[in-house]
Amino acid sequence: MPNNQTKALVQGSMMVAIFTILMLISAYVPFIFMVALLFAPLPIAWYSANYKRSSSILVAVVGCILTVLTSGITMVPFAFILALLGVVMGNAIQQKKSKLYLFMSSGIALLLSMAIVFVAFVQFAGINMIDMSLELVLENYEQSNELAKSVTGQVMFQPEQLEAMLKTIELTMPATVTISAFFAAFIIVTLNLPVLKRLGLVVPKFTPFQNMRLPRSILWYYMIVLCINLFMRPEVGSTLDIIVLNVSYILWILLILQGISFIHYFISKKGMPNGVKWVATLLALPLSSFMILLGIVDLGFDVRSLVKGKTKE
Known part of the structure; x- marks a missing residue:
């Protein structure tokens, strides 16, 4: 029993270190930051697949804390989302669930964690990322209109069309975020499962x-x-x-x-x-x-x- 506890502690420390390094790379290395983010759940998922849930959650929390200390507070949302995703993925593998279950649970975890981050930003920082995104879209369309007018003498979008378009984007934002969360979960699961398999885990497969x-x-x-x-x-x-x-x-x-x-x-x-x-x-x-x-x-x-x-x- 002591040997098992020591092994869990050593491997947990290793997985925390790997997770922290990946988050550090995603924060400071511009060319490969996306790759680091996509594989950041991997160490947490591996640990979660091999050890009990409470230990996995503790490893994820420690990983988030170390990420704050090494990469800054701006990486907290990413660390929280990806660490939670790793725990959910590993737990599904440990329980020998189907790949569909793994995908659905990962998508739901990603969606809920994104919702928590959004609410936290609004409540504590007064930042509404959806409004900021819509303003950015509006600025891009206005710049495109100005460019088209200077080249052709006509605008691409009439003000009424632009307003209707932005209104539709705003109204369909919940569906867009939901689809984006599940698409991101699909990409992360698809990329990480082969690596977890190479690391000795029995991972589920999708039907064709x-x-x-x-x-x-x-x-x-x-x-x-x-x-x-x-x-x-x-x-x-x-x-x-x-x-x-x-x-x-x-x-x-x-x-x-x-x-x-x-x-x-x-x-x-x-x-x-x-x-x-x-x-x-x-x-x-x-x-x-x-x-x-x-x-x-x-x-x-x-x-x-x-x-x-x-x-x-």
Whole structure:
């Protein structure tokens, strides 16, 4: 028992040191700071996968404290978010959860930690990062307008268009932040799991993207949102309008992914080269409306069995 405690203490100190160094690099080395941030959860995740949760949380807290002492208080939000993410990832690996569970729990942890950081900035520093971002977007559009006017004599965006655009960005900010958090979690999980595997951990695997099937309940949510828009028509800017707009945004992204998954499945079953999948994925954005429809058909009907049967014939 004493040997195990000593081993846990030594390895915990090593992981804290590695985490602190990665945060130090992200704070002071301009060219590779993003790489350091992406792999910062790695030491905490490794430790969390090997030892109990309370010890992992203690290691994460110590790592955050040392980050403040070495990198300055400006790195506290990043240290908090990434250390928490490492604990969640490692805990999911230790409990032998599926990769989907690991991804979802990591995305939720990232989203909640970002929300906590946002509230802390507003409450203690009086800084609203969303308002600052919107002001920055407005300045960029105004500069683009001035540049276009000086070159062509016409502005790119009329004031009414610019105001409507910024209003839409502001209203869809919750959905944008949510999607961004889960996308960032996906990138971090995808990059760190192979390294954790090389370090001797048994890590879960995703099923191939072509076999992705979202829950059919997504269709019911989509129908509810459509009915609200068609029959209730919430007032623009009202709470219901904001909720419906953000839920619609997330559902569109999910259905587009489902549509792309079906295209990948079809291409794979037809024996086409993998390059065709990349072309189809690139065309998904300009054909987003078609992809949403394809995602709805794929979820609502057993189209894949038909494709599979035709392939066998």
